[in-house]
Amino acid sequence: MTTTENDLLPVIHAKAGQGPAVWFGDAIYSFKATKATTNGALTFAEASVPPGGGPPPHVHPHADEAFFILSGELEFLNGQETFLAGEGDFVYIPRGTRHRFRNVGLHVSRLLFLFTPSTGMENFFSAIGTPARPGIAPVPLTPEQQRQIVELAPEHDLRLAL
Numbered sequence: 001m002t003t004t005e006n007d008l009l010p011v012i013h014a015k016a017g018q019g020p021a022v023w024f025g026d027a028i029y030s031f032k033a034t035k036a037t038t039n040g041a042l043t044f045a046e047a048s049v050p051p052g053g054g055p056p057p058h059v060h061p062h063a064d065e066a067f068f069i070l071s072g073e074l075e076f077l078n079g080q081e082t083f084l085a086g087e088g089d090f091v092y093i094p095r096g097t098r099h100r101f102r103n104v105g106l107h108v109s110r111l112l113f114l115f116t117p118s119t120g121m122e123n124f125f126s127a128i129g130t131p132a133r134p135g136i137a138p139v140p141l142t143p144e145q146q147r148q149i150v151e152l153a154p155e156h157d158l159r160l161a162l
C-alpha cells in the first residue's frame with residue numbers, strides 16, 4: 001500500500017500556551033497532541049503538579065507512559081518500589097506496570113508526559129476536570145469527580161491499583 005500526501009496526518013505545531021488545558025483537582029494538564037490529532041498514535045501533554053499532588057497507583061494495560069521532568073522532584077512508584085526523579089530526568093513506564101507519581105518538593109513540579117499508543121486519556125481528564133482559564137484558581141476534586149474517576153477509568157484503559 002502506498003501512502004500519498006493526502007493520506008498523511010497534518011504536522012502538529014502546538015505553540016507555547018496552546019492546547020486544551022484542564023484543571024484536574026489542583027494540577028493542570030495541557031494537551032499538545034491527542035488521540036484525535038495523531039490518529040491514535042500518542043497523547044502528549046504538559047503538567048504542573050503542586051506539592052503533594054499526583055495520581056493514585058494505577059495501571060495502563062495497553063499503553064506505555066513516559067515522563068520528562070522539567071522542574072521539581074517527583075517520587076515515582078514502580079510496582080512496589082519508589083524512586084525519586086528530578087529536573088532533566090526521564091522515566092519510562094511499560095504498559096501493565098503499577099505506578100504513580102507524587103510531587104515531594106516544596107514547589108510546583110512541571111513535567112511532560114506521553115502515552116503510546118493513545119488511549120484517549122485527554123478525554124478522561126476533560127470529562128472529570130474543569131477547563132483551565134487564566135485567573136481562575138483550581139479547586140480540589142469534589143466527591144462527584146472522585147466517583148467519576150472510578151467509574152470512567154475502565155473506559156480509558158486505566159485501572160486503579162491502590
